[in-house]
Amino acid sequence: MKAILVLEDGSAFEGKALGASGTAWGELVFNTGMTGYQEVITDPSYAGQIVILTYPLIGNYGTRDAFSESQKPVLRGVVVREACERPPAGDDGNLDDYLKRCCIVGIERVDTRLLTKKIRSCGVMKAVLSTELDVRDAREMLRRQPELGSQDLVKQVTSKGVRVYGEENGIPVALMDFGVKHNILRCLVRRRCRVTVFPADAPAGSVLESRPAGVLLSNGPGDPKKAGYAVNTVRELLGKVPVFGICLGHQIMALALGGDTYKLRFGHRGSNHPVRDLKNGRVFITSQNHGYAVDGASLEKGVEVTFVNANDGTVEGLEVPKFRAFSVQFHPEASPGPGDTEYLFDEFLKLAGGEVRRCRRILQ
Ligand SMILES: NC(=O)CC[C@H](N)C(=O)O
Numbered sequence: 001m002k003a004i005l006v007l008e009d010g011s012a013f014e015g016k017a018l019g020a021s022g023t024a025w026g027e028l029v030f031n032t033g034m035t036g037y038q039e040v041i042t043d044p045s046y047a048g049q050i051v052i053l054t055y056p057l058i059g060n061y062g063t064r065d066a067f068s069e070s071q072k073p074v075l076r077g078v079v080v081r082e083a084c085e086r087p088p089a090g091d092d093g094n095l096d097d098y099l100k101r102c103c104i105v106g107i108e109r110v111d112t113r114l115l116t117k118k119i120r121s122c123g124v125m126k127a128v129l130s131t132e133l134d135v136r137d138a139r140e141m142l143r144r145q146p147e148l149g150s151q152d153l154v155k156q157v158t159s160k161g162v163r164v165y166g167e168e169n170g171i172p173v174a175l176m177d178f179g180v181k182h183n184i185l186r187c188l189v190r191r192r193c194r195v196t197v198f199p200a201d202a203p204a205g206s207v208l209e210s211r212p213a214g215v216l217l218s219n220g221p222g223d224p225k226k227a228g229y230a231v232n233t234v235r236e237l238l239g240k241v242p243v244f245g246i247c248l249g250h251q252i253m254a255l256a257l258g259g260d261t262y263k264l265r266f267g268h269r270g271s272n273h274p275v276r277d278l279k280n281g282r283v284f285i286t287s288q289n290h291g292y293a294v295d296g297a298s299l300e301k302g303v304e305v306t307f308v309n310a311n312d313g314t315v316e317g318l319e320v321p322k323f324r325a326f327s328v329q330f331h332p333e334a335s336p337g338p339g340d341t342e343y344l345f346d347e348f349l350k351l352a353g354g355e356v357r358r359c360r361r362i363l364q
Contacts, residue, residue: 001131003107005050005079005115006138008125013115018083018106019099023130025141026050026076027148029291030116032270036336037095038067040269041104044157044179045247045289046075047221048148050127051269052112052119059084062091063098069181069335074157074221077129078106079115105129123265124291149263153222154178154230154248158200170194171352174212174241176202178220178230178248183335187345188216201229204236214242214352217249219331224251224261224292231255238323242351244344245318245327247290253327254318260298264314267291271337274310275317275330283310286330287337293329294318324351 001017007028030052031040037058040051058080083095083106092098099106107129119125126145128138157179166189173193175185178200188195196210200220207215215237217230224231227248234256237243245253251261268288275286284307294315296305307317307328319326326348332341 003105003129003131004133004135004138005107005110006128006135006142007118008127008142009118009122010139011118012135012138013107013110015107015110017131018080018096018108019078020103020105021131022105023128023132023141024050024076024105025126025128025145027124028052028115028119028127029124029267029269030054030112030119031289032272033336034271036271038063038098039069039336040289041073041075041078042068042070043181043289044070044074045219045221047153047157047179048151049075050077050079050129051075052079052115054112054116056081056112057084058082059095060087062087062094064092069183073102073104075104078104079110079112079129080106080108081110081112083108105131119266124267149223149226151222152226154200154220154227157221159197160199162199162202163197164194165189165197166194167192168194171349172196172210172212173214173216173352174198174207174210175216175218176200176207176230176233176249178218178227178252180218180220181331181333181335183333184216184218184246187333187342191345191349193349200227202233204233207233207237208240212241214244214348216348217243217245217252217327219246219289220248223263224248224255227252238320238325242348243323243325243327244348245325246333247329247331250318250327250329251292251294253325254294254299257303257320258300259303260295261292262295264291264293268309273330275307276310277307278305284340285338286341287334288330290329
């Protein structure tokens with residue numbers, strides 16, 4: 001079956017249908033990771049987006065439940081050069097079957113290099129991916145769609161109620177779920193945390209009532225400014241309990257501290273983005289997936305920049321010693337990508353552990 005991809009700039013591409021049939025529109029972005037396609041496809045931060053996977057062969061080691069970063073993918077579509085039809089035996093099906101099962105439309109046999117270069121020079125844009133429409137109808141549909149940045153996508157992916165993970169007597173950590181990737185939970189549980197997951201609109205009072213030793217602000221989709229309710233909550237939490245923000249959590253923390261965020265032209269999405277630790281000059285290779293960034297010039301005194309992107313100099317990390325709070329734009333939980341910065345969970349637990357000791361002293 002044939003599929004088409006029509007871009008906001010009027011260009012149209014024809015390829016072979018991959019996954020479910022149907023029509024989807026979204027913001028067209030690209031991810032440069034060579035592996036980890038299932039983790040990318042199931043990352044809730046891609047809500048509302050059609051993702052081009054730039055590595056030319058995708059699906060070559062099949063799919064497995066264990067690779068998923070959420071219950072089900074919420075991205076709108078997938079674009080690849082070539083999808084492997086017959087991955088090695090023992091996997092839970094090929095990419096085509098997987099996307100069909102998840103009702104996600106895709107397209108293959110399109111020039112992903114050309115598409116990526118287009119986005120790199122013109123910036124991210126809206127696109128329609130369809131197995132049903134002709135190019136004219138797809139263009140017409142595209143004209144009627146709102147800007148993605150105008151929507152609160154966190155509401156669509158956050159958990160509905162409070163959930164608890166990990167051992168009963170573990171370090172109590174509260175997690176604000178803006179669209180959390182499973183591996184963040186795994187990284188905490190592996191470190192003997194008892195994680196209480198709160199919906200994005202939970203009030204600060206309820207979070208503090210769980211007596212957390214630290215609060216983790218998760219990754220998530222969309223423009224951080226559209227989650228104003230979460231910014232207010234984080235403003236109330238700061239200073240009362242150690243805070244660690246990851247990606248959207250980092251951006252929300254920056255807004256809560258009075259800073260500003262802006263949209264990048266085409267974002268950072270991939271598994272090999274170098275960041276420089278400003279404390280010691282060390283460079284780490286990180287996993288990234290973001291379209292917005294914190295404006296370094298907007299930060300008030302007392303808010304320190306800890307990491308910068310070694311490619312474009314954008315802000316990659318913040319620290320506020322007086323609030324025992326820090327945050328990173330990249331993904332220390334990786335999945336996909338290198339685990340170089342997983343040590344940041346240990347740093348967080350050192351801050352939180354301090355809190356546990358402090359609480360014990362007060363209780364004695
Ligand atoms: N992975 C994330 O948390 C992404 C954060 C935000 N939605 C952005 O695109 O910048």
